[in-house]
Amino acid sequence: MIRPVYWYDDTVVMIDQKALPARESLVVCHDYTDVAAAIRDMTVRGAPAIGIAAAMGVALGFLKHGGESPGNEEITLERIRKELAATRPTAVNLFWALERMNNCFKECRNDGFEAIAKNLINEAQRILDEDIDANRRMGRVGCNLVPPGGAVLTHCNAGALATGGYGTALGVIRAAHEAGRHPRVFADETRPLLQGARLTAWEMVREGIPVTVITDSMAGYFMARGDIDLVIVGADRIAANGDTANKIGTYTLALLARAHGIPFYVAAPRSTIDVDTASGVNIPIEERDPDEVLRVAGIETAARGAAARNPSFDVTPAELISAIITENGLIEPPLDRGIGGLFAAHTKSGETE
Amino acid sequence: MIRPVYWYDDTVVMIDQKALPARESLVVCHDYTDVAAAIRDMTVRGAPAIGIAAAMGVALGFLKHGGESPGNEEITLERIRKELAATRPTAVNLFWALERMNNCFKECRNDGFEAIAKNLINEAQRILDEDIDANRRMGRVGCNLVPPGGAVLTHCNAGALATGGYGTALGVIRAAHEAGRHPRVFADETRPLLQGARLTAWEMVREGIPVTVITDSMAGYFMARGDIDLVIVGADRIAANGDTANKIGTYTLALLARAHGIPFYVAAPRSTIDVDTASGVNIPIEERDPDEVLRVAGIETAARGAAARNPSFDVTPAELISAIITENGLIEPPLDRGIGGLFAAHTKSGETE
Numbered sequence: 238m239i240r241p242v243y244w245y246d247d248t249v250v251m252i253d254q255k256a257l258p259a260r261e262s263l264v265v266c267h268d269y270t271d272v273a274a275a276i277r278d279m280t281v282r283g284a285p286a287i288g289i290a291a292a293m294g295v296a297l298g299f300l301k302h303g304g305e306s307p308g309n310e311e312i313t314l315e316r317i318r319k320e321l322a323a324t325r326p327t328a329v330n331l332f333w334a335l336e337r338m339n340n341c342f343k344e345c346r347n348d349g350f351e352a353i354a355k356n357l358i359n360e361a362q363r364i365l366d367e368d369i370d371a372n373r374r375m376g377r378v379g380c381n382l383v384p385p386g387g388a389v390l391t392h393c394n395a396g397a398l399a400t401g402g403y404g405t406a407l408g409v410i411r412a413a414h415e416a417g418r419h420p421r422v423f424a425d426e427t428r429p430l431l432q433g434a435r436l437t438a439w440e441m442v443r444e445g446i447p448v449t450v451i452t453d454s455m456a457g458y459f460m461a462r463g464d465i466d467l468v469i470v471g472a473d474r475i476a477a478n479g480d481t482a483n484k485i486g487t488y489t490l491a492l493l494a495r496a497h498g499i500p501f502y503v504a505a506p507r508s509t510i511d512v513d514t515a516s517g518v519n520i521p522i523e524e525r526d527p528d529e530v531l532r533v534a535g536i537e538t539a540a541r542g543a544a545a546r547n548p549s550f551d552v553t554p555a556e557l558i559s560a561i562i563t564e565n566g567l568i569e570p571p572l573d574r575g576i577g578g579l580f581a582a583h584t585k586s587g588e589t590e
Numbered sequence: 591m592i593r594p595v596y597w598y599d600d601t602v603v604m605i606d607q608k609a610l611p612a613r614e615s616l617v618v619c620h621d622y623t624d625v626a627a628a629i630r631d632m633t634v635r636g637a638p639a640i641g642i643a644a645a646m647g648v649a650l651g652f653l654k655h656g657g658e659s660p661g662n663e664e665i666t667l668e669r670i671r672k673e674l675a676a677t678r679p680t681a682v683n684l685f686w687a688l689e690r691m692n693n694c695f696k697e698c699r700n701d702g703f704e705a706i707a708k709n710l711i712n713e714a715q716r717i718l719d720e721d722i723d724a725n726r727r728m729g730r731v732g733c734n735l736v737p738p739g740g741a742v743l744t745h746c747n748a749g750a751l752a753t754g755g756y757g758t759a760l761g762v763i764r765a766a767h768e769a770g771r772h773p774r775v776f777a778d779e780t781r782p783l784l785q786g787a788r789l790t791a792w793e794m795v796r797e798g799i800p801v802t803v804i805t806d807s808m809a810g811y812f813m814a815r816g817d818i819d820l821v822i823v824g825a826d827r828i829a830a831n832g833d834t835a836n837k838i839g840t841y842t843l844a845l846l847a848r849a850h851g852i853p854f855y856v857a858a859p860r861s862t863i864d865v866d867t868a869s870g871v872n873i874p875i876e877e878r879d880p881d882e883v884l885r886v887a888g889i890e891t892a893a894r895g896a897a898a899r900n901p902s903f904d905v906t907p908a909e910l911i912s913a914i915i916t917e918n919g920l921i922e923p924p925l926d927r928g929i930g931g932l933f934a935a936h937t938k939s940g941e942t943e
Contacts, residue, residue: 258893424896426883428781428805431891434884439893450883450898452781453807454839458904461841486807488814492849493842530779530803531787533886538784540611540792543777545803551811 239397239440242281242290244362247300249293251281254398254432258439269298269317276324276331279430283399284473284509285368288330291321292361295338299357304350314342326521327482327550329474329511334364368401371506371564375405376412379469379504379562383413383420387466390423390456393484394436395471395504405504406469407440409562414446422448423465425456427484429529429547453486460497468494469562472505479555479572480517481505485548491557503553504562512580517552524548592750592793595634595643597715600653602646604634607751607785611792622651622670629677629684632783636752637826637862638721641683644674645714648691652710657703667695679874680835680903682827682864687717721754724859724917728758729765732822732857732915736766736773740819743776743809746837747789748824748857758857759822760793762915767799775801776818778809780837782882782900806839813850821847822915825858832908832925833870834858838901844910856906857915865933870905877901 241252249266255278256262264280266272272294275281281290298317303310318335325331341360345353383389389410393399396407404411413420422441427433434450441448451459459465468490474482481487481503494501514520527545532538539545561568561575568575594605602619608631609615617633619625625647628634634643651670656663671688678684694713698706736742742763746752749760757764766773775794780786787803794801804812812818821843827835834840834856847854867873880898885891892898914921914928921928 259890425807426781426892428779428807431886434892434896436893438896442893442895448896450892450896452838452883453805454778454781454842455899455901455904457842457845458838458901459899461904485805485811489807489810489842489846492810493845496845530805533784534889534891536887536889537612538887539779539787539803540789540795542795543787543791543801543803546808546812548808548811551808551814 238402240402241286241398242293242365244293244358249290249297251275251290252398253280254282254436255280258435266294266297268301269294269321272297273320273324276321282432283394284328284330284471285400285405285506286398287325287328288334288508289361289365289368289401291331292334292338292364294321295335296354296357296361300354303354307350310346310350310353314339325523327473327523329514330508333508337364365401368506369403372400372403372405372408374564375504375506375562376403376408378564378566379409379502380412380416380418382467382500382502383410383418384466386419386421388421388423388464390425390465390468390490391437392425392433392470392487392490393427394432394440396437396440398436398440399471404440405471405506407437409469409504410446411444414444420446422446423459424448424450425453425486426450427486428453432484456490457493460493460499465499467499468501469504472503472509473550474514474520475503475505475510475561475576476514476516476520477512477573477576478516479558479561479576480520481553481558482517482520482522482550483553485551488551488553491553495557500559501557502560502562503558506564507579510576512576517554520552522548522550591755593755594639594751595646595718597646597711602643602650604628604643605751606633607635607789608633611788619647619650621654622647622674625650626673626677629674635785636747637681637683637824638753638758638859639751640678640681641687641861642714642718642721642754644684645687645691645717647674648688649707649710649714653707656707660703663699663703663706667692678876680826680876682867683861686861690717718754721859722756725753725756725758725761727917728857728859728915729756729761731917731919732762732855733765733769733771735820735853735855735915736763736771737819739772739774741774741776741817743778743818743821743843744790745778745786745823745840745843746780747785747793749790749793751789751793752824757793758824758859760790762822762857763799764797767797773799775799776812777801777803778806778839779803780839781806785837809843810846813846813852818852820852821854822857825856825862826903827867827873828856828858828863828914828929829867829869829873830865830926830929831869832911832914832929833873834906834911835870835873835875835903836906838904841904841906844906848910853912854910855913855915856911859917860932863929865929870907873905875901875903
């Protein structure tokens with residue numbers, strides 16, 4: 238099993254996703270600042286994995302610094318959370334995980350350093366375990382949407398590497414594969430950082446699922462030929478009305494899918510749904526270094542003197558989404574009502590919000 | 591002025607477009623087989639430039655081999671044409687230019703080797719000169735479509751490098767720039783071979799026209815924000831009904847433009863219009879080596895074991911095209927009628943078909 242982030246011997250260990258697929262190497266974080274740097278430079282990426290890494294970063298930071306100044310645990314924790322919160326703005330799982338770690342702290346703040354640290358480590362581990370469990374449940378919910386032998390187009394990497402270890406969009410594809418439905422995957426390469434060609438293809442090859450890499454510009458061509466049966470992508474943040482921020486290019490795929498009558502699904506855990514964000518216009522979109530666009534794999538490719546823009550995400554309006562696949566079932570249009578219902582039901586039944 | 595292909599001292603000289611922008615170097619072709627190889631490996635690319643190169647290849651081949659076997663000039667010429675015709679299937683300018691060279695040969699076939707060779711060289715030069723002239727006329731036709739200070743999105747490279755030396759889509763942008771309309775260019779990088787980032791950006795930087803490189807997946811994002819005023823692209827073949835084959839990704843841009851109410855123009859000389867091809871389904875689409883997708887700038891980027899597909903072109907249906915900018919004026923919808931009218935008028939008036 239692929240484990241992109243895990244706790245080991247009072248460190249946070251991550252697969253270095255920047256080095257894949259050429260080199261499979263691990264990065265060991267000894268303090269929360271290492272974790273923050275790893276999120277920022279995309280050693281770890283993918284909304285759920287960022288959330289898990291941040292939770293473990295909080296636990297690690299508290300373990301290293303929480304005992305330095307007894308009585309000031311709250312200040313220490315706030316400093317740690319602030320640094321982690323400032324890494325990347327779009328994926329809401331980051332803020333959701335930090336909030337959950339803070340709630341955990343509040344419940345045990347008077348129990349002394351060792352008990353607090355232990356609770357925080359356990360809570361971070363719980364976030365990881367729950368994420369894998371949610372992915373597997375999403376897989377069961379979504380796998381019947383894949384027709385036998387069907388061709389699924391996906392974008393970026395919403396796989397084991399982007400989560401606790403099974404995947405959202407790729408989790409659904411894995412589940413369809415495990416159910417003997419023989420899915421075939423078209424993977425958009427996903428410029429600028431090529432997560433599709435590098436990471437999604439790597440996961441699918443390991444899994445024995447047939448995968449064909451295409452450039453981001455080819456999706457329309459294959460849809461027009463009837464070569465794509467459905468699209469499944471992950472999400473970085475889903476607003477209360479169902480508008481979905483995901484890797485740049487997702488919006489274009491959704492429009493293309495609509496134009497060709499192809500279903501377009503978003504697979505995401507509830508932790509990616511942000512009911513405090515009313516609609517897509519309220520989602521902050523990270524813009525990264527233009528050099529990522531002017532270079533490929535570190536090599537300067539564009540003409541000198543040219544500018545570049547590098548928004549990392551775009552927003553797909555709710556009306557282009559056929560359904561959202563969550564661990565609690567399929568949310569079908571109208572998405573705003575489905576999302577409202579899901580959160581109301583789970584608040585009432587006493588589950589963690 | 592940028593001169594991608596020219597005749598010099600009984601050779602055909604080309605800018606090596608594979609090496610740009612890192613290195614500005616020239617390739618000297620000493621025989622038609624060198625020209626065929628240069629077209630095939632995309633040392634020279636862009637529909638009109640391919641046509642010019644092929645015409646010069648015929649002249650060069652005849653110059654080198656036409657005198658080898660007196661009386662067999664026609665057989666020699668056919669061998670040369672066949673090799674050049676087999677290089678790339680989609681751009682119709684290639685076949686148009688070979689046909690024109692053959693017509694030139696037919697008119698002087700009995701005049702002896704030296705006269706034939708001279709005529710063929712002159713005809714190839716005429717094709718080049720006429721192309722530059724057509725580009726400038728297209729520029730005058732199209733430049734008023736660019737609003738003052740307007741942002742033009744373009745795809746691949748339909749510039750000086752793709753033509754005799756001024757450009758189709760970029761020719762219109764150049765003309766708008768020369769007319770003081772201050773256009774700003776968004777250049778799709780255009781994977782897999784990055785003609786946008788490498789070549790379009792290079793041309794615009796040289797020209798002093800502000801250019802911003804984006805990945806192919808970002809066009810929808812900037813359109814949704816209102817940052818793009820119009821789209822202008824080139825063409826590799828326009829069918830009689832107006833369906834247009836152009837670099838892979840063009841169809842997606844046209845759909846995006848329609849969804850956002852943005853005009854979508856094709857700029858192409860009459861030599862790109864193929865009235866013998868009824869519609870887009872009849873246009874052969876070249877599929878190139880999958881390695882171009884699995885690698886970037888020669889470096890292996892995708893996971894080993896993954897397959898790839900690499901169609902070089904897609905077809906934009908006529909109904910998504912706001913107008914075709916030609917050297918004979920704007921062809922507006924319905925495009926089939928406009929194309930029919932243009933060719934009927936020029937056949938009647940005795941111009942070369």
